[in-house]
Amino acid sequence: MQVNWRWIQAARNSCAVLSAACEREGFPLQVVESPADDITCYSLNSISEPAFRDEIANTGCITVVGGPHATACPREVARYADYVVVGEGEYTLPRLLENLRNGGDGRIPGVMAGDWFKPATTSVRLDAYPAFSEIKGYIEISRGCPHTCGYCQTPRIFGCCMRHRSVDEIARFARRHSQLRFVTPNAFAYGSDGIHPRWDRVERLLAACKNQIFFGTFPSEVRPEFVCETSLELVTRYCANKKLHFGAQSGSDRVLGMLRRGHTVSDILHACDLCREQGLEPVVDFIVGFPFETDDDQRATLAMIQEVARNGMVHVHRFIPLPGTPLAGSVARDLLPETETVLGSLALRGRLTGSWNDPAVRFFRHTPK
Structure with missing residues (x-):
């Protein structure tokens, strides 16, 4: 299962942090400048979100969207994205990818999947996750x-x-x-x-x-x-x-x-x-x-x-x-x-x-x- 990260300059540090967290769990992220199979991940703020909304809605791959805007407006984002990571992503995103790889439906705490949502029950301890790995930040x-x-x-x-x-x-x-x-x-x-x-x-x-x-x-x-x-x-x-x-x-x-x-x-x-x-x-x-x-x-x-x-x-x-x-x-x-x-x-x-x-x-x- 190939997992991609849609490069957005304003989210470059999120890319470094989440790449490190996912890589440690066996999901290396491939940085791309357009969506690609199998899964493409996005981190959006409320200014960048309108520019990528149509791209996410019309792509043929599975889409995962997180970031400040997704956390603030998860139901809005869930109308065009397959999965919405609400809140901190270091723990939630690798768990979601593991669930999807094993044939799950993505319904895990911290992720909105369609109309389904259960809040995450954990917060991130910074020492538990690397600051960055191959992609420096x-x-x-x-x-x-x-x-x-x-x-x-x-x-x-x-x-x-x-x-x-x-x-x-x-x-x-x-x-x-x-x-x-x-x-x-x-x-x-x-x-x-x-x-x-x-x-x-x-x-x-x-x-x-x-x-x-x-x-x-x-x-x-x-x-x-x-x-x-x-x-x-x-x-x-x-x-x-x-x-x-x-x-x-x-x-x-x-x-x-x-x-x-x-x-x-x-x-x-x-x-x-x-x-x-x-x-x-x-x-x-x-x-x-x-x-x-x-x-x-x-x-x-x-x-x-x-x-x-x-x-x-x-x-x-x-x-x-x-x-x-x-x-x-x-x-x-x-x-x-x-x-x-x-x-x-x-x-x-x-x-x-x-x-x-x-x-x-x-x-x-x-x-x-």
């Missing part, structure tokens, strides 16, 4: 997030309790990379509950990895309230990056409160100041167009964007109402003309990146047709 060091930001799918997919890969396992996989970049919702939360940092554990991790380390930069960004003298001293002592990437999301305390972000505008400004004092360039994320954002809220965000851009970089995206989140089904508000003008000007000056007009741009720029 970033090393996922933590999973889950205790912060329930209104726009974010992470705690809805992986839960609110953080799970961490052990230092020894991270160091073992790190030896296969010349440069290290990690996958985590908050790099500075490593080893902690995600609210109360454990700097001793972060330091033990960094000291154990002998490679060139990039920590607190994409895809291991941090939260602004975790930026402090201790965290920055660890970065400057052990790491190679000269930038620190963290999420502000809004320059309005009212909006931050409604989003349940768990930090304030002053936390953002303080983080920027600390970065500059330590010789690190802040790279700060913002989201514009929240549905409840007033003109004054948007102007406050715009003012903060301009402030950050004076001595740092800004990354801006248009709000996307992701399914499975409290803001699912809402509509992004229009941007003020002055917002469009300032964002465009900063982009031309090389101080701002992102996709504030077309939120899908970053997902399709390198995706095979």
Whole structure:
């Protein structure tokens, strides 16, 4: 039985992780750029899903679809896919493939097959699965997030309790990379509950990895309230990056409160100041167009964007109402003309990146047709 993985650039790390998990159970995944027999697997987010829906529905092979969109909208995906993996895939996908190889109907916990579904009764312990195998990827060091930001799918997919890969396992996989970049919702939360940092554990991790380390930069960004003298001293002592990437999301305390972000505008400004004092360039994320954002809220965000851009970089995206989140089904508000003008000007000056007009741009720029 041949099992294929449909290559999608935005899901490249999922490919590395699930290839390793399946390979260990005797199901090597063949990477393909179009569906092929016997089985083709897909990992879709809510932006890429519309582009692959017809392909999946019209292919002649068995199709298995997972990823954030499948987890949030399994019944919708089950209308055109044969099997939908809901939630974490390291344990469920190999079990599904084994079931199908043995002539089963795919009705196992964690998989929607037609109208049948039973939730998975397990969660993934990261140390129980390899970070990658032949297809190398970033090393996922933590999973889950205790912060329930209104726009974010992470705690809805992986839960609110953080799970961490052990230092020894991270160091073992790190030896296969010349440069290290990690996958985590908050790099500075490593080893902690995600609210109360454990700097001793972060330091033990960094000291154990002998490679060139990039920590607190994409895809291991941090939260602004975790930026402090201790965290920055660890970065400057052990790491190679000269930038620190963290999420502000809004320059309005009212909006931050409604989003349940768990930090304030002053936390953002303080983080920027600390970065500059330590010789690190802040790279700060913002989201514009929240549905409840007033003109004054948007102007406050715009003012903060301009402030950050004076001595740092800004990354801006248009709000996307992701399914499975409290803001699912809402509509992004229009941007003020002055917002469009300032964002465009900063982009031309090389101080701002992102996709504030077309939120899908970053997902399709390198995706095979």
